[in-house]
Amino acid sequence: MSDPVRRIKAPVRLEYSVTAGKDLSRFLVAIADGRLIGKRCPSCRKVYVPPRGVCPTCGVALGEDVPVSDTGTLTSFCIVNVPYEGQVMKLPYVYGSVLLDGADLPLSHLIQGIEAADVRMGLRVRAEWLPPEERRPTLESIRCFLPTGEEDAPFDTYKEHL
């Protein structure tokens, strides 16, 4: 018998066009306009940013739009030191969870304008927007978050939102 076949190549490529959904679409349209909006759960009153169609805790549709600030508090972060395929940022860089003022859930984004070693929980940060003509319906319309220079937020102010 000839050599057994030990491996085959079977490439697969499928293309999808994903629907953002009603709630997330409102958020994306607003972000192209330089605004951040969330939605409030009518049951537990939490404000979700980005809004997500349903409050996962209560299982009900989210209610009214809530404008939120583009300034917030870093609740948690990760310093990325490991190179990976498709990496575009120069190492090391910081990826953080930002609790925007007025929101109940943090948003993930890049933290820049500060040495990685100096990044800390409670750091106050503000969105660094692309110029208006470059903004599109994507979180990339915010280039990163930069320190505001304000005093750090006390732990008690965000301990429920980690």
Next chain:
Amino acid sequence: MREVAVISFAQLPIVRREDERDDIEMVLPVVTEALRASGLEKRQVGFTVSGSSDFLTGRPFSFVMALDAVGAWPPIEESHVEMDGAWALYEAWVRLQHGDIDAALVYCFGKSSAGDLRDVLVMQLDPYCTAPLWPDSVSLAALQARALLDTGRATERDLAAIVSARRSAAKKNPYAQLKGDYGVDALLEAPRFVAPLRKHDCPPISDGAAAMVLATGDLARKVCSRPAFIRGIDHRIEPHALGSRDLTRSSSTSLAAEKAGALSGTFDCAEIHAPFSHQELILQEALKLTNGTEVNLSGGALCGNPMMVAGLTRIGEAALRIHRGEAKRALAHATSGPCLQQNLVCVLEAG
């Protein structure tokens, strides 16, 4: 065996493309409606199980995101099958046999419009010898149809007659995607799409979602005036290799029907999940349906075929006829995989 009944069913209108809503926004209204119609509180539901496929959404773990729609806090006991919701229903039925809970929620969703469905369905084929050839779903069904026509057990006119009858019946189904009066002769004038199939022999590409609540004997009778009791349910599968099956017979349907007790007694109506017209003829034979049984009064999958949803919808449509007093005994069938590879048969009875 504990008695288990379908006490509510809800579905979205079946459409070619859900442009605005994402999966979660599609699941929420059907889950909410099924719970409302069941008369149960969410906390009375002891088990939740869903059916969907990441290959349709194009996103990994999409079923986890969809779980948001049921409000999983405090933590709930839940499960998922990468299959049609009919198999999620089967898992719920098994779970209810354990005896410690009395109600279960089943839901399913499928947005075929996100990708190219004929290619996406290649992913369910044997990955070594079949999938690398990229035989699309309609072409495989056409091979099956050709094999059936070659036996002399059916003609192209028989296929067109099925389509004509189902689209006519679907006029009464507000959720159906395709409906209307189409004469057999006019249908036969249409060009072949993938020979011998014409476009109308194939199911439409559909987006949809559905949900169902099940309850055990006493609870079902308490909250539902005419519960649809599952008196038999079974599912069987045939070999993965298409060449090792007789595509003109559905042996797995025959076996599931026998085990579910569907081959004795008569049925007022049957909901058969036959995405392609010729498949309905193969399934009718396997299920040994008699003349007194009205088949696919909803129009069936030929009039709306949301992947992962159309099978549970057959069981839901059959159960609703019992709820409304239009049927005492109903047969429901669901299929999965290429060319009727896997089949589930469910016998529903009033009282």
